[in-house]
Amino acid sequence: MKISNLKTLSIVGAAVLCSHAAMAGTWSLGASALGDVNPYRGYDNKVYPVPLVSYEGDDFYFKSLTAGYYLWKDDRNKFSVTTTYVPFGFDPDDSDDHQMKHLNKRRGTLYAGLAYSHIEDWGTLRATFNGDVLNNSNGLVADAAYLYPIHQDNWALVPGFGVMFNSSNQNDYYYGVTKGESRRSGLSSYSADDSFSPYAELSARYNFTRDWQAFFTGRYIRLADEVKDSPMVDKSYSAIVWTGVTYTF
Numbered sequence: 001m002k003i004s005n006l007k008t009l010s011i012v013g014a015a016v017l018c019s020h021a022a023m024a025g026t027w028s029l030g031a032s033a034l035g036d037v038n039p040y041r042g043y044d045n046k047v048y049p050v051p052l053v054s055y056e057g058d059d060f061y062f063k064s065l066t067a068g069y070y071l072w073k074d075d076r077n078k079f080s081v082t083t084t085y086v087p088f089g090f091d092p093d094d095s096d097d098h099q100m101k102h103l104n105k106r107r108g109t110l111y112a113g114l115a116y117s118h119i120e121d122w123g124t125l126r127a128t129f130n131g132d133v134l135n136n137s138n139g140l141v142a143d144a145a146y147l148y149p150i151h152q153d154n155w156a157l158v159p160g161f162g163v164m165f166n167s168s169n170q171n172d173y174y175y176g177v178t179k180g181e182s183r184r185s186g187l188s189s190y191s192a193d194d195s196f197s198p199y200a201e202l203s204a205r206y207n208f209t210r211d212w213q214a215f216f217t218g219r220y221i222r223l224a225d226e227v228k229d230s231p232m233v234d235k236s237y238s239a240i241v242w243t244g245v246t247y248t249f
Helices: 005-018 168-175 179-185
Strands: 028-038 046-056 060-063 066-073 078-084 109-120 124-133 140-147 155-166 195-207 214-223 236-246
Touching: 046 236, 060 155, 124 155, 140 168, 140 195
Parallel strands: none
Antiparallel strands: 028 046, 028 236, 046 060, 060 066, 066 078, 078 109, 109 124, 124 140, 140 155, 155 195, 195 214, 214 236
16 A cells, blocks of 8 residues: 555544544444555555544544544644554555666654644634654654534534645655666656645545444645656645544444
8 A cells, every 4th residue: 555654644634533523432443445546656546445443532542543642632622642653655566667666665654743623613723743753754744724614413524725744854755766766767866855735625424323424535635846846756636535434332
Protein backbone atom coordinates (compact mmCIF):
# COMPACT_ATOMS: atom_id res chain seq x y z
CA MET A 1 0.00 0.00 0.00
CA LYS A 2 1.80 3.12 -1.21
CA ILE A 3 0.06 6.22 0.13
CA SER A 4 1.59 9.59 0.99
CA ASN A 5 2.32 9.69 4.72
CA LEU A 6 0.92 13.15 5.45
CA LYS A 7 -2.16 12.48 3.37
CA THR A 8 -2.93 9.33 5.34
CA LEU A 9 -2.03 10.96 8.65
CA SER A 10 -4.48 13.83 8.17
CA ILE A 11 -7.33 11.79 6.69
CA VAL A 12 -7.51 9.84 9.97
CA GLY A 13 -8.41 13.04 11.77
CA ALA A 14 -11.06 13.88 9.20
CA ALA A 15 -12.83 10.56 9.67
CA VAL A 16 -12.63 10.88 13.46
CA LEU A 17 -14.25 14.33 13.43
CA CYS A 18 -17.18 12.99 11.41
CA SER A 19 -17.82 10.03 13.71
CA HIS A 20 -20.62 10.27 16.23
CA ALA A 21 -19.74 11.51 19.69
CA ALA A 22 -18.53 8.58 21.74
CA MET A 23 -19.19 8.17 25.45
CA ALA A 24 -16.10 7.78 27.58
CA GLY A 25 -14.94 4.19 27.77
CA THR A 26 -16.53 3.05 24.51
CA TRP A 27 -15.04 0.72 21.92
CA SER A 28 -15.67 0.52 18.18
CA LEU A 29 -14.80 -2.27 15.75
CA GLY A 30 -15.27 -2.24 12.02
CA ALA A 31 -14.04 -2.80 8.49
CA SER A 32 -13.14 -0.26 5.84
CA ALA A 33 -11.60 0.24 2.41
CA LEU A 34 -8.94 2.82 1.57
CA GLY A 35 -8.52 4.05 -2.02
CA ASP A 36 -5.73 6.29 -3.28
CA VAL A 37 -4.75 8.35 -6.32
CA ASN A 38 -0.98 8.54 -5.88
CA PRO A 39 1.24 11.12 -7.64
CA TYR A 40 4.19 8.73 -8.12
CA ARG A 41 5.00 7.72 -11.68
CA GLY A 42 4.03 4.19 -12.64
CA TYR A 43 1.52 3.55 -9.84
CA ASP A 44 -2.02 2.35 -10.46
CA ASN A 45 -4.94 3.48 -8.31
CA LYS A 46 -5.61 0.79 -5.72
CA VAL A 47 -8.09 -0.09 -2.98
CA TYR A 48 -7.05 -1.84 0.24
CA PRO A 49 -8.97 -3.30 3.21
CA VAL A 50 -8.29 -1.63 6.58
CA PRO A 51 -9.55 -3.07 9.91
CA LEU A 52 -10.82 -0.51 12.42
CA VAL A 53 -10.32 -0.66 16.19
CA SER A 54 -11.11 2.44 18.27
CA TYR A 55 -11.36 3.35 21.95
CA GLU A 56 -12.44 6.67 23.49
CA GLY A 57 -11.73 7.29 27.17
CA ASP A 58 -11.77 10.35 29.42
CA ASP A 59 -8.05 10.93 28.95
CA PHE A 60 -6.77 8.40 26.41
CA TYR A 61 -7.93 7.33 22.94
CA PHE A 62 -6.78 5.34 19.96
CA LYS A 63 -8.32 5.07 16.52
CA SER A 64 -6.76 2.50 14.17
CA LEU A 65 -3.12 3.66 13.81
CA THR A 66 -3.42 6.79 15.97
CA ALA A 67 -3.23 7.07 19.76
CA GLY A 68 -3.46 10.17 21.91
CA TYR A 69 -3.63 11.58 25.42
CA TYR A 70 -5.83 14.62 26.11
CA LEU A 71 -4.06 17.57 27.70
CA TRP A 72 -7.25 19.61 27.52
CA LYS A 73 -10.78 18.48 26.74
CA ASP A 74 -14.16 20.18 27.10
CA ASP A 75 -17.31 20.67 25.05
CA ARG A 76 -15.59 23.00 22.55
CA ASN A 77 -11.89 22.14 22.71
CA LYS A 78 -9.75 19.05 22.36
CA PHE A 79 -5.97 19.28 22.66
CA SER A 80 -3.89 16.11 22.76
CA VAL A 81 -0.45 14.61 22.41
CA THR A 82 -0.58 12.03 19.61
CA THR A 83 1.39 9.27 17.95
CA THR A 84 0.52 7.85 14.55
CA TYR A 85 2.19 4.99 12.72
CA VAL A 86 1.97 5.29 8.93
CA PRO A 87 3.44 2.19 7.25
CA PHE A 88 3.10 3.42 3.68
CA GLY A 89 5.99 4.66 1.56
CA PHE A 90 7.51 4.01 -1.84
CA ASP A 91 8.71 0.61 -3.05
CA PRO A 92 10.51 0.74 -6.43
CA ASP A 93 9.50 -2.87 -7.14
CA ASP A 94 5.85 -1.80 -7.26
CA SER A 95 6.36 0.82 -9.97
CA ASP A 96 5.67 0.09 -13.65
CA ASP A 97 8.12 2.81 -14.67
CA HIS A 98 11.58 1.50 -15.61
CA GLN A 99 13.43 4.52 -14.24
CA MET A 100 11.50 4.54 -10.96
CA LYS A 101 12.58 0.93 -10.33
CA HIS A 102 16.15 2.15 -9.82
CA LEU A 103 15.33 4.50 -6.94
CA ASN A 104 15.77 3.82 -3.24
CA LYS A 105 12.92 2.60 -1.08
CA ARG A 106 11.07 5.15 1.06
CA ARG A 107 9.76 3.69 4.30
CA GLY A 108 6.79 4.52 6.45
CA THR A 109 7.42 5.92 9.90
CA LEU A 110 6.07 6.80 13.34
CA TYR A 111 4.93 10.38 13.90
CA ALA A 112 4.50 12.13 17.23
CA GLY A 113 3.05 15.55 17.84
CA LEU A 114 0.04 17.62 18.84
CA ALA A 115 -3.59 17.79 17.67
CA TYR A 116 -6.14 20.50 18.43
CA SER A 117 -9.76 21.12 17.45
CA HIS A 118 -12.11 23.96 18.42
CA ILE A 119 -15.86 23.74 17.86
CA GLU A 120 -18.18 26.73 17.45
CA ASP A 121 -21.63 27.27 15.93
CA TRP A 122 -19.94 28.70 12.84
CA GLY A 123 -17.76 25.63 12.30
CA THR A 124 -14.75 23.67 13.49
CA LEU A 125 -11.07 24.59 13.40
CA ARG A 126 -8.62 21.69 13.27
CA ALA A 127 -4.83 21.70 13.45
CA THR A 128 -2.11 19.08 13.79
CA PHE A 129 1.69 19.21 14.00
CA ASN A 130 3.83 16.07 13.82
CA GLY A 131 7.41 14.98 13.40
CA ASP A 132 9.08 11.75 12.30
CA VAL A 133 10.51 9.99 15.37
CA LEU A 134 12.13 7.01 13.61
CA ASN A 135 14.69 9.13 11.70
CA ASN A 136 13.49 7.97 8.31
CA SER A 137 12.64 11.37 6.85
CA ASN A 138 13.46 13.52 9.90
CA GLY A 139 10.62 15.60 8.53
CA LEU A 140 7.91 17.80 10.00
CA VAL A 141 4.29 17.81 8.82
CA ALA A 142 1.36 20.03 9.75
CA ASP A 143 -2.27 20.47 8.79
CA ALA A 144 -4.79 23.26 9.39
CA ALA A 145 -8.43 23.19 8.28
CA TYR A 146 -11.85 24.77 8.62
CA LEU A 147 -14.89 22.48 8.58
CA TYR A 148 -18.62 23.13 8.74
CA PRO A 149 -20.51 20.14 10.22
CA ILE A 150 -24.13 19.66 9.16
CA HIS A 151 -25.92 17.30 11.58
CA GLN A 152 -29.34 15.65 11.48
CA ASP A 153 -30.83 12.90 13.61
CA ASN A 154 -28.99 9.97 12.06
CA TRP A 155 -26.57 11.49 9.55
CA ALA A 156 -23.95 14.20 9.20
CA LEU A 157 -21.97 15.91 6.44
CA VAL A 158 -18.72 17.75 7.12
CA PRO A 159 -17.38 19.73 4.14
CA GLY A 160 -14.15 21.61 4.65
CA PHE A 161 -10.95 22.98 3.23
CA GLY A 162 -7.42 23.30 4.52
CA VAL A 163 -3.72 23.34 3.81
CA MET A 164 -0.97 20.80 4.50
CA PHE A 165 2.66 21.66 5.25
CA ASN A 166 5.63 19.41 4.48
CA SER A 167 9.13 20.38 5.60
CA SER A 168 12.02 20.17 3.15
CA ASN A 169 13.30 16.99 4.84
CA GLN A 170 9.89 15.37 4.46
CA ASN A 171 9.59 16.30 0.78
CA ASP A 172 13.19 15.34 0.06
CA TYR A 173 12.76 11.88 1.53
CA TYR A 174 9.56 11.02 -0.35
CA TYR A 175 10.05 13.02 -3.56
CA GLY A 176 13.74 13.92 -3.83
CA VAL A 177 16.22 12.17 -6.14
CA THR A 178 19.83 11.90 -4.98
CA LYS A 179 22.79 12.10 -7.35
CA GLY A 180 23.36 8.37 -6.92
CA GLU A 181 19.73 7.61 -7.77
CA SER A 182 19.99 9.94 -10.76
CA ARG A 183 23.01 8.05 -12.15
CA ARG A 184 21.25 4.69 -11.78
CA SER A 185 17.82 5.72 -13.06
CA GLY A 186 18.46 8.45 -15.57
CA LEU A 187 16.09 10.77 -13.72
CA SER A 188 17.30 14.27 -12.93
CA SER A 189 18.55 14.79 -9.41
CA TYR A 190 16.13 16.79 -7.30
CA SER A 191 16.09 18.39 -3.86
CA ALA A 192 12.78 19.73 -2.53
CA ASP A 193 12.01 22.71 -0.32
CA ASP A 194 9.21 23.23 2.20
CA SER A 195 5.73 23.07 0.66
CA PHE A 196 2.13 24.07 1.30
CA SER A 197 -0.62 22.07 -0.46
CA PRO A 198 -4.28 23.20 -0.31
CA TYR A 199 -7.06 20.65 -0.20
CA ALA A 200 -10.82 20.22 -0.08
CA GLU A 201 -12.49 17.39 1.80
CA LEU A 202 -15.90 15.93 2.53
CA SER A 203 -16.78 13.53 5.34
CA ALA A 204 -20.13 11.86 5.88
CA ARG A 205 -21.61 9.36 8.29
CA TYR A 206 -24.92 7.59 8.65
CA ASN A 207 -26.19 5.81 11.78
CA PHE A 208 -28.22 2.73 10.88
CA THR A 209 -28.87 2.19 14.58
CA ARG A 210 -27.42 3.60 17.78
CA ASP A 211 -24.51 1.16 17.48
CA TRP A 212 -24.01 0.63 13.72
CA GLN A 213 -22.54 3.42 11.62
CA ALA A 214 -21.27 3.88 8.06
CA PHE A 215 -18.73 6.58 7.20
CA PHE A 216 -17.09 8.13 4.14
CA THR A 217 -14.18 10.56 3.91
CA GLY A 218 -12.73 11.97 0.70
CA ARG A 219 -10.01 14.50 0.05
CA TYR A 220 -8.67 16.20 -3.09
CA ILE A 221 -5.19 17.72 -2.74
CA ARG A 222 -3.64 20.23 -5.12
CA LEU A 223 0.07 19.45 -4.98
CA ALA A 224 2.56 22.22 -4.36
CA ASP A 225 5.20 23.01 -7.00
CA GLU A 226 7.88 21.56 -4.71
CA VAL A 227 6.19 18.15 -5.10
CA LYS A 228 4.99 18.49 -8.72
CA ASP A 229 8.50 19.45 -9.89
CA SER A 230 9.93 16.14 -8.68
CA PRO A 231 10.84 13.74 -11.52
CA MET A 232 9.17 11.03 -9.40
CA VAL A 233 5.78 12.72 -9.84
CA ASP A 234 3.56 12.87 -12.93
CA LYS A 235 0.36 14.43 -11.52
CA SER A 236 -0.63 17.87 -10.25
CA TYR A 237 -2.98 16.42 -7.64
CA SER A 238 -3.57 13.49 -5.36
CA ALA A 239 -6.70 12.14 -3.71
CA ILE A 240 -7.81 9.64 -1.11
CA VAL A 241 -11.13 8.01 -0.21
CA TRP A 242 -11.84 6.06 2.97
CA THR A 243 -15.15 4.33 3.67
CA GLY A 244 -16.38 1.65 6.04
CA VAL A 245 -18.76 0.40 8.72
CA THR A 246 -18.26 0.40 12.51
CA TYR A 247 -20.00 -1.10 15.53
CA THR A 248 -19.82 0.69 18.89
CA PHE A 249 -20.24 -1.09 22.23
